Amino acid sequence: MSQPLKHDANEQYSKNCQAINNFVVRFANTNGTGSASSNNMFAKAILRMGIPVSAKNIFPSNIQGLPTWYEVRISENNFLARRGGASEIVVAMNPQSLDEDIANVASGGFLLYDSSRALTDSQFRDDISYLSIPISAICQKEYQDPRHRQLFKNVVYVGALAALLNIEFDVLKSLVADQFRGKDKLITPNIYALELGYQYANQHFTCPLSIKVERRDLVNNRIMVDGNTACGLGAVYGGATVVGWYPITPSTSVIEKFASYCARLRIDPASGKRNYALVQAEDELAAIGIAIGASWNGARSFTATSGPGISLMTEFLGLAYFAEIPLVLINVQRAGPSTGMPTRTQQSDVLTCAYASHGDTKHVLLFPKDPAECFEFSALSFDLADQLQTPVIIMSDLDLGMNDHLCNEFTWDEQQKYQLGKVLSKKQLDEVKDYGRYKDTDGDGICYRTIPGTHPDKGAFFTRGTSRNEYAGYTEKSAEYVANMDRLNKKFSTASTLVPQPEIIEGKSMAPIGLIYFGTSSHAIDESRQQLKDHGLAIDTLRIKAFPFNNQISPFIERHTNIFVIEQNRDGQMRTLLMNELTIDPAKLNAILNYDGLPITSTFIVEKVLNTLALQQKSQVS
Amino acid sequence: MSFQKSKFHHPRLPVNDLGLNYRDYEGALSTLCAGCGHDSITSAIVQACFELSLPPHQVAKMSGIGCSSKAPNYFLNKAHGFNTVHGRMPSVTTGANLANRELTYLAMSGDGDSASIGLGQFAHVVRRQLNMLYMVANNGVYGLTKGQLAATADRGMKNKVGEQSLFTDIDLCVMALQLGATFVARSFSGDKKQLVPLIKAAISHQGFAFIDIISPCVTFNNHPDSTRSYDYVHQHITTAAVTDFVPVKQEITSDCAAGICEDICLHDGSLMRIHKLQPDYETKNAMKAIVDIETHKKKGEILTGLFYLDANGEHYHEINNTTDTPLNKLTQDDLCPGSRVLSGINDSFR
Ligand SMILES: Cc1ncc(C[n+]2csc(CCOP(=O)(O)OP(=O)(O)O)c2C)c(N)n1
Ligand code: SF4
Ligand SMILES: [Mg+2]
Numbered sequence: 001m002s003q004p005l006k007h008d009a010n011e012q013y014s015k016n017c018q019a020i021n022n023f024v025v026r027f028a029n030t031n032g033t034g035s036a037s038s039n040n041m042f043a044k045a046i047l048r049m050g051i052p053v054s055a056k057n058i059f060p061s062n063i064q065g066l067p068t069w070y071e072v073r074i075s076e077n078n079f080l081a082r083r084g085g086a087s088e089i090v091v092a093m094n095p096q097s098l099d100e101d102i103a104n105v106a107s108g109g110f111l112l113y114d115s116s117r118a119l120t121d122s123q124f125r126d127d128i129s130y131l132s133i134p135i136s137a138i139c140q141k142e143y144q145d146p147r148h149r150q151l152f153k154n155v156v157y158v159g160a161l162a163a164l165l166n167i168e169f170d171v172l173k174s175l176v177a178d179q180f181r182g183k184d185k186l187i188t189p190n191i192y193a194l195e196l197g198y199q200y201a202n203q204h205f206t207c208p209l210s211i212k213v214e215r216r217d218l219v220n221n222r223i224m225v226d227g228n229t230a231c232g233l234g235a236v237y238g239g240a241t242v243v244g245w246y247p248i249t250p251s252t253s254v255i256e257k258f259a260s261y262c263a264r265l266r267i268d269p270a271s272g273k274r275n276y277a278l279v280q281a282e283d284e285l286a287a288i289g290i291a292i293g294a295s296w297n298g299a300r301s302f303t304a305t306s307g308p309g310i311s312l313m314t315e316f317l318g319l320a321y322f323a324e325i326p327l328v329l330i331n332v333q334r335a336g337p338s339t340g341m342p343t344r345t346q347q348s349d350v351l352t353c354a355y356a357s358h359g360d361t362k363h364v365l366l367f368p369k370d371p372a373e374c375f376e377f378s379a380l381s382f383d384l385a386d387q388l389q390t391p392v393i394i395m396s397d398l399d400l401g402m403n404d405h406l407c408n409e410f411t412w413d414e415q416q417k418y419q420l421g422k423v424l425s426k427k428q429l430d431e432v433k434d435y436g437r438y439k440d441t442d443g444d445g446i447c448y449r450t451i452p453g454t455h456p457d458k459g460a461f462f463t464r465g466t467s468r469n470e471y472a473g474y475t476e477k478s479a480e481y482v483a484n485m486d487r488l489n490k491k492f493s494t495a496s497t498l499v500p501q502p503e504i505i506e507g508k509s510m511a512p513i514g515l516i517y518f519g520t521s522s523h524a525i526d527e528s529r530q531q532l533k534d535h536g537l538a539i540d541t542l543r544i545k546a547f548p549f550n551n552q553i554s555p556f557i558e559r560h561t562n563i564f565v566i567e568q569n570r571d572g573q574m575r576t577l578l579m580n581e582l583t584i585d586p587a588k589l590n591a592i593l594n595y596d597g598l599p600i601t602s603t604f605i606v607e608k609v610l611n612t613l614a615l616q617q618k619s620q621v622s
Numbered sequence: 623m624s625f626q627k628s629k630f631h632h633p634r635l636p637v638n639d640l641g642l643n644y645r646d647y648e649g650a651l652s653t654l655c656a657g658c659g660h661d662s663i664t665s666a667i668v669q670a671c672f673e674l675s676l677p678p679h680q681v682a683k684m685s686g687i688g689c690s691s692k693a694p695n696y697f698l699n700k701a702h703g704f705n706t707v708h709g710r711m712p713s714v715t716t717g718a719n720l721a722n723r724e725l726t727y728l729a730m731s732g733d734g735d736s737a738s739i740g741l742g743q744f745a746h747v748v749r750r751q752l753n754m755l756y757m758v759a760n761n762g763v764y765g766l767t768k769g770q771l772a773a774t775a776d777r778g779m780k781n782k783v784g785e786q787s788l789f790t791d792i793d794l795c796v797m798a799l800q801l802g803a804t805f806v807a808r809s810f811s812g813d814k815k816q817l818v819p820l821i822k823a824a825i826s827h828q829g830f831a832f833i834d835i836i837s838p839c840v841t842f843n844n845h846p847d848s849t850r851s852y853d854y855v856h857q858h859i860t861t862a863a864v865t866d867f868v869p870v871k872q873e874i875t876s877d878c879a880a881g882i883c884e885d886i887c888l889h890d891g892s893l894m895r896i897h898k899l900q901p902d903y904e905t906k907n908a909m910k911a912i913v914d915i916e917t918h919k920k921k922g923e924i925l926t927g928l929f930y931l932d933a934n935g936e937h938y939h940e941i942n943n944t945t946d947t948p949l950n951k952l953t954q955d956d957l958c959p960g961s962r963v964l965s966g967i968n969d970s971f972r
Contacts, residue, residue: 239952273943273945289717296714453680
């Protein structure tokens with residue numbers, strides 16, 4: 001069973017990594033083996049010990065059989081982006097990826113592996129320690145049901161990690177109790193499996209290791225949740241009642257969560273009937289068509305999709321823009337078309353969404369950085385869409401949508417009232433003299449709309465695309481078309497005052513460097529700031545939260561000699577958008593572009609900044 | 623282009639139960655070609671809505687893109703309308719209907735709009751059993767883009783420039799029957815006597831109602847080689863049954879010999895009286911209706927009339943168990959779970 005080991009952890013390396021509450025654990029599993037929930041339990045246990053933690057799934061576009069990884073970063077400093085680089089401890093459960101996983105252990109780190117199968121000579125590195133546990137053999141002996149033999153392997157290694165990393169066993173027990181509430185029969189066998197691992201580790205290794213966790217009180221009231229759950233819940237709070245959708249990774253769970261919260265929270269108490277309607281449509285064209293029809297008819301409505309779905313929705317986005325129909329679209333961005341990289345993250349739909357569709361169109365975009373903002377923006381987007389009578393696109397991404405993130409708890413202000421925008425009631429229609437659907441009475445580019453069925457004689461109009469006059473009548477007169485297009489532009493300027501303002505952090509003295517970033521790149525910024533400071537460089541930062549751009553963005557760019565626009569796509573799409581929309585000197589905008597499908601790291605950012613500065617210096621010297 | 627009609631009307635025009643006259647149901651002046659079948663459909667819709675005493679503002683007029691899809695502009699001025707995008711009217715109507723189950727949804731589409739670009743949306747809105755009336759003005763061509771063959775064009779038919787339809791035609795009634803529509807009929811824009819009662823019954827029907835209306839395009843498909851010309855249709859039309867629509871509360875006056883007459887009670891209590899011209903004709907067997915349609919087609923005949931009616935089928939909101947209050951009338955109090963619930967949800971993420 002267990003082979004003689006060349007290097008055991010107990011040999012106590014002098015070179016062993018030393019770390020308390022600051023290291024990375026990488027789990028290597030096979031897709032479809034049930035590892036997700038135990039890996040998640042591991043991350044949550046750290047959280048419940050009061051230590052900040054982040055977790056990333058790296059998974060293939062496949063249901064069963066391919067390698068998946070789960071990377072947990074434990075960071076007392078609250079550095080919660082993907083750290084990148086090798087991990088202090090790798091739990092290697094997938095023979096397929098074993099060589100790669102061994103290579104991924106940091107020098108001085110640890111490899112926990114299933115020693116039921118012997119390693120080959122070439123799989124031994126002499127700079128790391130091997131924690132060999134015959135996990136399969138243990139499960140083979142303990143369980144009869146083949147499914148249990150597979151599933152409990154995952155629980156056994158979590159139990160072992162508890163001993164090795166100093167995780168409080170009671171915390172794990174309470175997590176199991178929470179996870180299986182209502183399925184109480186499962187609690188005891190799960191705790192038993194945890195104990196099997198825990199005891200094995202205690203008996204065979206010196207526990208804890210030189211890397212370990214210690215209880216802290218650093219989490220406060222933060223929560224750990226994924227962005228899609230937050231978006232789905234935000235839509236419930238924002239009052240969405242009609243949803244059309246078509247499944248696509250990584251957006252599917254937005255709708256699944258919306259549906260499950262609705263099933264709990266949106267049932268009419270008196271009749272038991274549903275206060276919502278959810279249609280799995282035939283495709284994304286229909287999904288957005290449903291949302292548009294419902295919004296036109298005065299219900300709050302949304303759809304969620306990812307890149308390929310955005311492509312299919314573009315004709316309708318143009319219609320909604322021109323016909324001025326409120327619409328909420330949640331775009332969980334991924335890498336490109338077809339399969340393969342689509343289960344990886346990117347921010348590569350920025351330009352597509354900003355200008356989606358034919359004719360002169362532009363759309364309101366919101367860029368949440370974490371699940372708390374996903375919740376906030378998702379609820380807010382319904383107000384914005386109603387106020388502006390136009391599509392509002394929430395630009396999430398796979399990292400944000402599908403990974404758990406530690407963030408502020410969700411909040412809802414009871415005083416906050418839905419902003420339904422300029423919608424005329426029957427009474428108002430009776431009072432208004434010369435109603436025109438597209439008349440800019442208030443001078444902000446936003447006109448008054450009416451909902452079908454409101455008034456027996458007044459306010460009805462025929463909704464169509466581009467060609468209409470102020471009274472919604474058909475027109476092909478150039479002057480009327482131009483007037484309408486200019487008003488739409490005015491409305492877009494109004495939008496820039498209503499959308500969330502950028503978050504600007506500037507030191508007392510002006511830093512020469514300004515970083516501009518948005519969305520999930522935010523997670524790497526604090527750490528980058530720290531690392532650049534270690535290099536003697538002070539930076540100011542601006543986080544873009546929305547498009548159209550707020551008027552604080554140009555001055556920020558003007559104030560700094562060197563601007564870095566950080567984004568997760570190849571073509572510098574946000575940089576292009578800034579250049580296109582603002583009157584600024586494009587030469588000032590350096591691009592930092594991460595597009596390998598993995599969440600951006602501070603190491604990457606810092607390296608790019610330093611390289612660019614070095615190059616600039618060189619060219620000044622020569 | 624559209625022109626508004628003069629609001630003046632004769633004070634002695636007959637009025638309906640709502641005190642409205644026929645002209646209250648009209649729309650803008652049509653800009654379609656003189657003689658276009660679509661205009662006859664428009665006037666049949668106006669008459670049907672007037673006779674049914676439908677409050678015009680309780681109707682939503684939905685359409686895609688095409689000459690036929692322009693038609694909603696020419697009826698029911700007091701109703702909101704939505705000229706959506708080509709082939710996508712069914713999804714927009716789905717959303718609208720989900721948002722407010724109380725309005726009457728009158729949808730106009732073309733054969734290009736529904737049988738080609740929008741075939742997928744057509745199929746799925748039938749499956750969904752949306753409570754609406756879906757009308758297709760079937761002229762065998764794309765009128766608005768100047769006469770290309772539509773997928774409903776009979777195989778072998780030639781359009782005006784002599785291009786022949788080489789492939790199997792799509793029969794939208796057959797598709798609707800196969801996909802479970804609860805009201806399926808075919809009619810001819812030139813036969814108001816048949817069309818008006820069908821539209822009235824279809825509006826009263828609670829569920830997905832489909833009427834395919836042969837509607838000749840005088841400009842691009844009215845030549846001798848066409849199977850959608852007025853002459854051809856007049857010569858080849860055959861009617862399975864003549865239908866009367868008897869509104870709720872009204873006495874049945876039309877006499878009808880026993881055995882060849884069938885009364886079907888609609889959901890709202892009104893009656894559909896069917897005078898069978900063909901003795902073995904029945905309206906409760908979708909499979910037989912498909913066979914009938916195809917058999918007549920093989921003989922070169924266009925079968926019209928009510929093909930199928932299931933007055934008790936469930937529609938979308940019944941299937942979904944949607945609350946009775948239209949979703950667009952629910953308020954923040956009904957919809958927002960509030961901060962207390964949220965703090966419980968927060969706890970589930972700790
Ligand atoms: C996406 C898209 N493709 C093409 C067109 C051009 N187009 C407008 S109407 C039409 C065909 C309309 O045919 P049909 O639905 O039969 O209506 P008809 O004019 O015959 O009543 C086409 C192809 C369009 N508007 N949108
Ligand atoms: S082109 Fe044909 S379908 Fe279009 S309006 Fe003229 S006659 Fe009617
Ligand atoms: Mg046509």
